Amino acid sequence: MDTLEKLEWATIIGGTVLLFGLGALALPVLDALDNPDYYGEPDYVVKVEAGQWYWKFIYPDGSESGELKIKNGDIVRLELESPDVIHSFYVREMGFKVDIIPGKTRIHVISAETPGEYWIQCAEFCGAYHGGMTTKLVIEE
Ligand SMILES: [Cu+2]
Incomplete structure (x- = not known):
């Protein structure tokens, strides 16, 4: 050789x-x-509805809001659904994007580690007012 x-x-x-x-x-x-169970058992589940052209967050007590508010340190399981067309739940600062497909429930787990406000926007063109489909993720102290 x-x-x-x-x-x-x-x-x-x-x-x-x-x-x-x-x-x-x-x-x-x-x-x-x-693996949605990677962080262990979530502290609670928030249902996320993405529709033309809004975000709706439904908490375990049945209350609803247009912004996602969670407490620092919580492990939150998001169950994302769409009643109309494909949307995409995108939080750039946290480095994730979840496509939401009508008729399916998508799961994403957030481990809130840094208090603050993070921009949420739809990252899938979903119609005339897609550009306005934004809201905030608020991680409270
Ligand atoms: Cu959109």
């Missing part, structure tokens, strides 16, 4: 080890993304 062949094998073996190593590092992140 000459030097060039050794270099080829080192590249193949090194690349394979690197590929599987990065894959192993990515597994916990992929698990968290796909």
